[in-house]
Structures are given as structure tokens and as C-alpha cells.
Amino acid sequence: MAVNLPPPDAQSLKPVPGVALGVAAAAIRKTDHEDLLVMRLDDGARVAAVFTRNRFCAAPVVVARQHLTMLDPDASIRALVVNTGYANAGTGKAGLAAARQTCVELARALGCASAQVLPFSTGVIMEPLPVEKLAAGLPACLEGLRADNWLAAARAIMTTDTVPKAASHRIDVGNAEITATGIAKGAGMIRPDMATMLGFVASDARVALPLVRQAVAHAARHSFNCISVDGDTSTNDSFVLIATGACPMAEITDARSAEYLKWRDGVTALACDLAQAIVRDGEGATKFITVRVERGRSEEECRKVAYAIAHSPLVKTAFFASDPNLGRILAAIGYADVADLNVETIDLYLDEVPVAAAGARHPGYREADGQRVMKADEITVRVVLNRGNASATVWTCDLSHDYVSINADYRS
16 A cells, blocks of 8 residues: 555664574464564563553463563563464463463473463464464474564564564664664554554663563553554554663663663654554555644543544545545544533644634635645644643554455455
């Protein structure tokens, strides 16, 4: 689609010291592509994650959460294992056993405890995970471990994605140059609250574990929790942040320090690149839409308005058709559940075109101008609430005929 990004160049994806990646075609659901990824971490890596808030969360989410909380203080996470094909969600006790057995199999091969392995799955919900196929594929993953294998890793975690999603940033912190590289997958079943989305970002920074936990929450809030393709929150959403500590630098231990803030913001910028790539690859998407809400009383109320617009099927289908039926945006603002919202103060813009002023059609607005903007591949919707100084931004896409076809045929 016009709004999608080209596949990343393998040379642009920088190895992160302390991380090696290996992939395999394990035929977990289909036999024609690599569907299994192992990320091996050097001892001492600091790992933190945020997960879906869907109460029907997948078995690997349950197990990964447990392993992150039960790990011995003197131990560290040594590996992540990711499979596509089956999500291992809605699978009950058998699914939990399968996720735990996955960790046991990889831990045995690596010579570590099973609690030092985090499992992740994506794919069809309510189907059993064939652990025997997954286990059979692990040796090939381990034999193929390489530090420069990020592009292959991004491809191995794809489901309905049309392009792999990966990026690298350099982050200058004091006298140290930190490398950060990440991959993500997702194209449908995407909305905030840990938007089937997976994201993995690694850097070689030396950062205390409590600060890694703070940074992953901050990065998620300002990236993956700011996107919406179809308004569906997945059972498997997970975002993992890794700080391997391999960079020769003093450990960052102060959350108020310039060094921490520089690293946190660099990681967040990388997560934003990956999150926006997911929206651009939204199933059937033809347009990339930025929704910015300004001058609200709080960031939270600005987010409510932005999400209401970004989730609305009526708004999204209007953008697909380039139909300036922009009353749909006003309607979405009105049901965003913002207390004491005075609609008579609200202004609305499409790119530079003023559409509404003081809660009504702008006297200078012409539908031809609105249609001109809506025909573009990239569009900004700007809502000015005129009741404070807070703002928020959400990224979304249109909703096309292809979205229905892709999801109707997903299990075929």
C-alpha cells in the first residue's frame, strides 16, 4: 500500500552486543516460512516488559509475567522464544503447560533455568500449540544464532504483516554511544492498552533493572499505546525492553539523571518508529492518519478524544473513501467521555484546512478543500479543545474492503 514502508535494509540494523538471534522453519502451522525465533541474551542482561490488559490473555503472557517476577535476584533472563502460527490463547491449562514446556526445552539446550526463558506466541487463537514441533525447531535456531540476524528475526515473527518491521538507533549518552535495535509485528487486532502485537527492543546500555522497568512503561505509553488499526486489543500483546550492559559506561541508576532521560527517550523514539510501521502496514490500509488533540485539561482527556476518533469505523471508512463527511469526527469527539466538554469551544482541522470553529462548521470551509486533504496518503486530524495546555497524539489508518477480506480469510 502507498502508506507502507519498504522492508528494512539488513545493513541498517545494527547488532546489539549481548544479543544473538536465530530462526527456524518449525512448521508450527504452515510449512513455507520461518516461524520460530530465539533471542539469546548474555548473562547479566536487564529485561522488563509490559503486556496486554486483555483478561483472556494468552498462556505465554501468563508464564512470561511469572518468570519476570519470580526470577532469583542473582539471575537474569537468558533467552526469549517466539513462535507464530498459533497464539496459545484460549487454551486453558494445556496451554499453560505448553508454554512452560517451551521454556523447559530451550532452558535445557542453553543450560539455564526455565524461569530464565520468556515465551511469546502469535497467531490463531483457541488452537493448541504443537510443542513437539516447536522443540524440534529449537536446535536450528541455536545453530543459526548471529548478532546480525535482526531482519531474519523480524520476518520470523510476521503473521498478516506484509513487510517486516525493524529499526536501529544510535543514542549518545555522555561519552558512550549506545546501540538500540528493535523488531515488531502487527497489522491487525491493534489498539492501545498494549496494542496480535509483539515488540522487542534491545540496547547495550548499562541500566539498573528498576529503571528499565520505568523505561518500558514510558516507551509503551508513548508508542505502542498510541496506535489503532481496528480497535481490537489482542490476547498476546507484549513489549520487551532489554539492556544488556555490554556498553563500556557507568551504570545508569538515577531516574532523574540526564543519562537516563536521554536513553529512555532514545528507546521511546525507536519504539515510535516500530509502532508507526505497524499502523502503516495495517491490514488493507491505504492511508496513515495522525490524530493530534491539543489544549486539553490533561493528557488523559486528550487521549480519550484521540482514541475515539482513531477507533471509529465511520471515521476510518470515510477516510478510505476520501469522503469529507467530517461530522463523524465531531460525533466521535462528543462520545469520548470527557467530563464537562464544551463543544462550543472546539476547533477542528484537516492538515492546514480549518473545518470547524467554536463547535460549528468553519465559515471559510469548502468541501473541496476537505476532499483534497483526504485524498492524500498521509493526513493529520487536529482537534483543539481550548480548555488547557495538555496534548496527545495517536496514529491510525483507514478501514478498507481489504481489511474485511483479510480477516474473513485469515484461517484459510
